[in-house]
Amino acid sequence: MQQGQRIFVLRAVEPLCTCYLKVGTVKIVRCKNVPPDRIETFAVVEGYNIITLTDFLRRVPYGWESYLLETLTSDWLSDQLHDYARQRRITGKSYPASEAVPLVPLAYVRSIRDFYAFEAHVKTARQQRGGSSRIPSEWYELPAFYYSNPSVIFGPDDVIPYPYYTDALDFELEVAAVIGKQGINISVEDAESYIAGYTILNDWTARDVQKKEMAIGLGPAKAKDFATSIGPYIVTRDTLANFRNGKGFDLIMTAKRNGEEISRGNWRDIHWSFSEMIAYASQDVMLNPGDVIGSGTVGSGCILELGPDNVGGWLQPGDVIELEIERMGVLRNTIGEKRDPRAPQ
Known part of the structure; x- marks a missing residue:
């Protein structure tokens, strides 16, 4: 990942479905090895501001990855995600993205x-x-x-x-x-x-x-x-x-x-x-x-x-x-x- 990008650490419920989402210029990446727990991560990033998606994803009735992909095809769901991000500007601790190891961006290629x-x-x-x-x-x-x-x-x-x-x-x-x-x-x-x-x-x-x-x-x-x-x-x-x-x-x-x-x-x-x-x-x-x-x-x-x-x-x-x-x-x-x-x- 490029120097200067930052990601947020979130303990994943589904460890295979882990992403980094940069709202605005939207990019998704699965990654691992982020300190301190070296677990996989999922977060929303606005510039250098990090917003966890814990509460946003608690309502998800099925796999995180499928829900995230569907969110990116739906104006309504995307608006919800952006509204959530605006309401929760900065929550949690961030780390340089250079410390993360990027993975295949899809946990499961069908x-x-x-x-x-x-x-x-x-x-x-x-x-x-x-x-x-x-x-x-x-x-x-x-x-x-x-x-x-x-x-x-x-x-x-x-x-x-x-x-x-x-x-x-x-x-x-x-x-x-x-x-x-x-x-x-x-x-x-x-x-x-x-x-x-x-x-x-x-x-x-x-x-x-x-x-x-x-x-x-x-x-x-x-x-x-x-x-x-x-x-x-x-x-x-x-x-x-x-x-x-x-x-x-x-x-x-x-x-x-x-x-x-x-x-x-x-x-x-x-x-x-x-x-x-x-x-x-x-x-x-x-x-x-x-x-x-x-x-x-x-x-x-x-x-x-x-x-x-x-x-x-x-x-x-x-x-x-x-x-x-x-x-x-x-x-x-x-x-x-x-x-x-x-x-x-």
């Missing part, structure tokens, strides 16, 4: 649908995988997606395990929407109201495995089955409203490898809006709080597109990847050692 929404990525990636750069007409007719693995979610500063079965590990710079309330057969016009907020997503990929799987015509599967990173915050829709541009937002997206910027794109270049993705995903299927909708890779947002020879090759153990989106923070991860589990220990 599902991940990762889309393919940036035209530049589709064109270049198809070409780099040995196919034609011509984009199929069907891509312009519907927003395609695949299901990722919600049981292998990593957060800020986590070490990413290097799959033993690949020699071509890659990152993917994406943005994701977090669903905040239930809905089925959601219209494009109503879809945005179902978004609790946005976060950065890294869709780690084994490129050599992906190439083989896609040649079969089914997948990706094991190429993307081992890790997805999200974080560091969930940023609410209202926070980004002034940056709306077309179907996306005029926000720079960058990737750094070991401190050197190697990729730069912009969310505004997205072809399919999140409203269109959500409407498509919800056709005859219920979406629930905690479902994650990934955008797919921004143009030039991966080594596959940039060309391994141009950026120092595929990822190696010890590499540090930092994905940043303006107004949304930095998602940083380190690549772990490559170990063959079949080898004698």
Whole structure:
């Protein structure tokens, strides 16, 4: 977390559902290791003023996290939260956020649908995988997606395990929407109201495995089955409203490898809006709080597109990847050692 930010310590009733909420420019982050008790935390922060949510959450009839996500999609509930914060300006003891360890911003990711929404990525990636750069007409007719693995979610500063079965590990710079309330057969016009907020997503990929799987015509599967990173915050829709541009937002997206910027794109270049993705995903299927909708890779947002020879090759153990989106923070991860589990220990 950035120096100077402060958080409030609150003993959580549900220790897995712990957040930090910055009202106004709203950001949510789960964190741990805050002194003195080193427990997880939940609070409202206005600048440097801290407001506990103990009384606010006593009335909650179900899990804290689901309630919080729903609060961020409801004007009425959000107004209640802001009114409560105004009434309880400063309560409790605060600590520098730098002392906290940020976690995955969602305690429970119900599902991940990762889309393919940036035209530049589709064109270049198809070409780099040995196919034609011509984009199929069907891509312009519907927003395609695949299901990722919600049981292998990593957060800020986590070490990413290097799959033993690949020699071509890659990152993917994406943005994701977090669903905040239930809905089925959601219209494009109503879809945005179902978004609790946005976060950065890294869709780690084994490129050599992906190439083989896609040649079969089914997948990706094991190429993307081992890790997805999200974080560091969930940023609410209202926070980004002034940056709306077309179907996306005029926000720079960058990737750094070991401190050197190697990729730069912009969310505004997205072809399919999140409203269109959500409407498509919800056709005859219920979406629930905690479902994650990934955008797919921004143009030039991966080594596959940039060309391994141009950026120092595929990822190696010890590499540090930092994905940043303006107004949304930095998602940083380190690549772990490559170990063959079949080898004698």
